[in-house]
Amino acid sequence: MSDLTKTPAPDAEQSAAPVPAVDPRLLVREEGLKGYWTEFTRKVRGGELGSLPVFIGLIVIAIVFQSQNGNFLSASSVANIAVYTSGLGIMAVGIVFVLILGEIDLSVGSVAGVGAAVWAVLNVSNGMNDWLAVAIAVLSGLALGLLHGFFFAKIGVPAFVVTLAGFLGWSGLQIWLMGQEGSINAPTGSVVEHLTGYYFEDKAAAYGLALVAVLAYAGSLLLDSKRRKAAALPARPVSEIVLRAGFVAVLCFVVAYVLNEPAGARGLPLALVLFLAVLVVADFVARRTTFGRQVFAVGGNAEAARRAGINVDRVRILVFGLSGLLAAFGGLFVASLSGGATKSLGGGNTLMLVIAAAVIGGTSLFGGRGKVWSALLGMIVIQSIQQGLNMLGMASEIQYMITGAVLLAAVVIDSVSRRTQKTAGRA
């Protein structure tokens, strides 16, 4: 059937005046840096800021805290922020998928707790092999997530209720699993201890990773641009690629430098590497695979997706499974930080912070819009605020208030810009 449109009908030669490929109303960007700049200013004026507000917010946070406490940007503090970001950030990646699907998962904290408890009971109390115990813990998270997905997709219980039931039920399970012990220590030298405790002290690690990241990024941009040009499609100009890659390079190398060089620097934390790996894979899945496309489609309009022949139930179940899996994995990071699994792991504000990170990073709560990287950005914002306030030693009630205010402020800029977009009819 495709030939129907590809080879024009016999009398098609009559339609001599082909429609111009590009709409004349589209304001095309000029070539070169100048075009980049004019487009940038146009976007800023039009309110299409993307991640810019959060970046600016982060810079403001850094400046404020650094001016209050000179150690805020020290190697060890930055490394700590990176490590704290990793555990909850991994959970936030799962939540990003759930939010793109237009749903919510309230059970992440409890599933994290169960994951940690399963690992601790197997590995520490029953002496199972490290890796096996970790694998089983993560898989049990997957299983719980799939169960949520099943009840949501197949039985039709709202995800909110399913995961609320999970939130309650699994935290009971967690306490029950831990049994007699209030907490179970992570053995010295165990995999879980290393999760947040291990640093690649060799400087080559941080710099190497930065280099690989920059090369991969620039390479993929260039390749894409080349292929697009070959297909006669509009492509990114080289100048823009250079600019983007340059920006990424500066970012990566500054971070690598801070982690490697200053006094007290301990190198690249393993936790960060793992988190970045999760991000890259998740981003690839979200943007470059059929599954990712289906998640966006279901989140945008589930009925349209269904009519397009997408197995909506399957997508939903898998996304909740993914969220459970990542929650349990993140739970092991938290356990590693706490020195072991505890009965209260994953309680408190865990859930709120994880969701907040995704939202601050720019993922919509209403489905269909979001980026995996928002988990990173949002969580860095949250953990930086906490680290800064902790370093200032502020009373916890004041910390609550400031965290609330900063959260709001971080999103206000973004919202104001989106409002501009909205009056321009684009949101």
Added chain:
Amino acid sequence: MSDLTKTPAPDAEQSAAPVPAVDPRLLVREEGLKGYWTEFTRKVRGGELGSLPVFIGLIVIAIVFQSQNGNFLSASSVANIAVYTSGLGIMAVGIVFVLILGEIDLSVGSVAGVGAAVWAVLNVSNGMNDWLAVAIAVLSGLALGLLHGFFFAKIGVPAFVVTLAGFLGWSGLQIWLMGQEGSINAPTGSVVEHLTGYYFEDKAAAYGLALVAVLAYAGSLLLDSKRRKAAALPARPVSEIVLRAGFVAVLCFVVAYVLNEPAGARGLPLALVLFLAVLVVADFVARRTTFGRQVFAVGGNAEAARRAGINVDRVRILVFGLSGLLAAFGGLFVASLSGGATKSLGGGNTLMLVIAAAVIGGTSLFGGRGKVWSALLGMIVIQSIQQGLNMLGMASEIQYMITGAVLLAAVVIDSVSRRTQKTAGRA
């Protein structure tokens, strides 16, 4: 312009054959009880069960716990459930409005905490007049709610983020307000103590209220039916009105009897009266006023509502204000129950339970659909489960798991029936 359609155009007499008012495809119900029954069975088969599943769930819960512990349905236990239901139920009413608006309010717990703290500090620590302190506490809840609404509606920050910031910030404020005191007790005989502590011991109170409720209900149904008949619109048959009023009467009088008669009965709890008053007013606002209509419209399709000339921002701000007000009011109930304001009041699972009540009661999380009465139904379910489990004295982790499971079960029936509806294209 209205005359355009009212008085037909000059040549309208030509359009002699007026379209029949009733579509021939509409399956009209037969008169009388038989018609009621056939329609009922059709609805059950079609999955339009309304509140029925929750009712059945409640009955199952009652039977199960009563069989396990003979005191579950005792006067004092029922009165306790009623009182517990009232405080969180009032908060849930606010949440119902927010959910109908298609938004969420994560701050209810914290606002309840602030409300209680404001009252305690003013009344107990500073010796302000009871009523004034209560009024200021409730109004401060309103103020916080309006603030949320402002940031959401005017600045455009997603409600989730605003109220998340509120959740953190106000709980900080609460701790800060309470200052040195871990908790501030409600003075004996104070208004707040009476909120959950006062019972109308005169039996006439409970029976009288039941009578008034039944009469008002039947009266409004009859009046409506009469007016509809006068306007030549399809009206409820008298048989149906009798049936409905009879059902309500049985319900009301059984409850009144249980509260009044058995040994240990203390009469009608003030808390229940207040909660019912809130419900009736809120239900009236939601269904019978322009404001209520606008809330549903904005929740269904905010853009359509805006184009219809509705001041969407105003509606949003007011709804969040209402939610804050009711949260603070509910907070005073919780304080009354706990014996006074505490630093942790409103924390823990408060938020989850309040939202769960609304959802279990049948209010959609996606906006535009819901009933105020769902706050009552859902909260009774939750509090009955908790009361039952507390009476059985089960280990707390098992309680968690059972609560989770029962929550899920309570909604599964409803969801399955809605799924039937969905395949019938109605949801």
Added chain:
Amino acid sequence: GKAGDGDTAGGGGDSKTIGLLLPENKTTRYETFDRPIIEAKIEELCGDCEVKYNNAAQDTETQKKQFDALVTQGVKVIILDAVDYKATKSWVQQAEKKGVKVVAYDRLAEGPISAYVSYDNEKIGRLQGEGLVKALGAKAKESNVVMINGSPTDPNAPLFKKGAHSVLDTGVKKVVYEQDIPDWSPDEANKKMGAAIDSLGKNGFQGVYSANDGMAGGIITALKKQGVKVPVGGQDAELAGLQRILSGEQAFTIYKQIKPEAETTAEIAVKLLKGEDIASLTPTKVTSLTGEFKDIPAKLYDAQIVTKENIASTIIADKVYKAADICTAEYQAACAAAGIK
């Protein structure tokens, strides 16, 4: 219709049931020790008595509901370990009106209670302070100390804090960093400790006060990561804490002998149930923390500081944990060194 036939609060109906309300379920002690010991002792003293147990999971309102549920069922004696010792005043007063006797366990609940059995929380705080000063040794006076306190919303946390301050404020040079940890959360404690190190520098402090063992776990992880080695003390004698003490990561913990406390409480409860005199079990009299209720018959126990040296003579000897529980493969060597078999 005939709903309330199981006769309730009115008469002396349920004279064989004792209510037991414990405050939380996230640390080891309550479900693992207090509850079984109390239940066993009651069983021993009164074979046909039943114990109705509930745990409030750290929520005052929940505890109130559990309290009401017991009263509703006609329970005559309630052992109450209050989530919030102050908030209980009206509950206990109402219970008293119905002839229900309340034994305050572990925390001095406000109100007209019948008896009080506990450790003094402020005193425990003092012990913690002393333990830390001792662990710092001769350098104590020149040492800076970091204090990681309990939850800001937990009414008991200020008592520990107050007690510890009363010692540390004079015993060490300065408290250079102090934080309350919401929900006693270990990972939060870890972050606060990390921030403290970042802010003070690795040599900016010489000891860490941790309000309990769970948080000490997180604190020690943070210290280890930065290669800082200073004494850290906790509370509760949790298994994980004891193991850290053995491996030298944690300096001490506070051990409250739960068994005598719990058993005395059980005895008092049974006596109250049977209407017997409890004077023999309650040698002292205390006044409630607000000063409103005086002459409460009480039994106060003393807590102990547990270090590597006396684990064997305390924890093991009291059979809180078996040597085998503590001495898992990883800690075998340390156990041997500490003389634990």
Added chain:
Amino acid sequence: MIHVFATPVLALRGVSKRFGAVQALTDVDLEIHAGEVVALVGDNGAGKSTLVKTISGVHPIDEGAIEWEGDEVKIQRPNDAQDLGVATVYQDLALCDNLDVVANLFLGSELKSLSVLDEIAMEKRAKELLDTLSIRIPSVRIPVAALSGGQRQVVAIARALIGDPKVVILDEPTAALGVEQTAQVLDLVERLRERGHGVILISHNMADVRAVADKVAVLRLGRNNGVFDVKDTTHETIIAAITGATDNAVTRRQARTATKEDAK
């Protein structure tokens, strides 16, 4: 066609509107007089709906001016337009799917007695309104989500007739309508004109346009492309103005089918 020389009720002067990188409208002029039906036509994506939305306050304009009875006005929100007396039927209808037909019809202008919604009066009035538009709807208490495309469209049209607008804007009102309903709507447009209202009618159906419009304004790629008097303009001229060429798919198709017919 009365008052053609009087001040127009509504006039757009040099209106421009941009969405991100798309310049949807450039320098557009338009005039509507009382008692006049102006058809707005143009290719898909020409900017007709955008133009209508700027008038009704859905999107504020970027540049240019809107005049109402000779005075310049600012229309920032739908409310502003409604206050002036503009009623609009949008192409995307903009109904609240969760509300029933009656509630949708009266949304924003509910009937009340003693400040309580008067459902009975509204329901009665709704039935009358729908009857004049020849539509059958199973029940006016059904949520509009359950209606067929045409039923929804009629509800949207009926909405615009509640209140007393001076200018009625209809964006492809008959697109989803059956033959009978279409005829009713065209009757309605004529009645509106007779009563001195200004009407803007957007339609792709040239037969309908020629049947009721006085003037035809053509938009092409977001710019004015001529205003024609219906009486003295041929079908072909208008089509050519719309497509921007005399050789287009329409003429080609006509030519082709003509040849085939001949061949038979």
Added chain:
Amino acid sequence: MIHVFATPVLALRGVSKRFGAVQALTDVDLEIHAGEVVALVGDNGAGKSTLVKTISGVHPIDEGAIEWEGDEVKIQRPNDAQDLGVATVYQDLALCDNLDVVANLFLGSELKSLSVLDEIAMEKRAKELLDTLSIRIPSVRIPVAALSGGQRQVVAIARALIGDPKVVILDEPTAALGVEQTAQVLDLVERLRERGHGVILISHNMADVRAVADKVAVLRLGRNNGVFDVKDTTHETIIAAITGATDNAVTRRQARTATKEDAK
């Protein structure tokens, strides 16, 4: 019009469908043969879209049977219909507003290279597809939410042409289209017929129906109301079958306008 005596590709036998209290379809029969264009017409709310949705698996039928090339089949989900070879353009379009034009076009049948989405191939193909339908879209990377009504409709039509359906169902495909695009779609329908596909075309535009359809099936209030051969049926007969009366708003309007013309 070839194979009229052969087994129909698709046949409905006594299909009924109820929504709650509304009996939308009662005992409906319909046959589509390969290489045949069947127009499905009827008043608003007659049940045309519902019928189409039962075929495409959006709503499973309550009673009756669906036959595919002579065999009875069960169609419970859209997937089932697609697997048989039915492609549908829905009246409510059913696009994912958040996705861009390319993503919508290929939703459910993405092009991949090495199991990674091949965006470039898809974008290229999308442009070709849209060009054949004469539509101008500012950028194929724009979310469909930003498109005009007609642009969205064309995207939905183009979607149905990806893959290789045996039966194509078009529910009011030209409702929002400009004259040029309408002509293109009619051309397309003819090309589909020439290649032996079965086509169901729903439209309220009798001119379009008469131009391309072979048969006209009329639905009225959810029931069959006759199947006519286009060649030997007059316009009036069909209208009468649709409205159920020879005296209807259409004839009245014609009469009236005729009188007016005469009067002039």
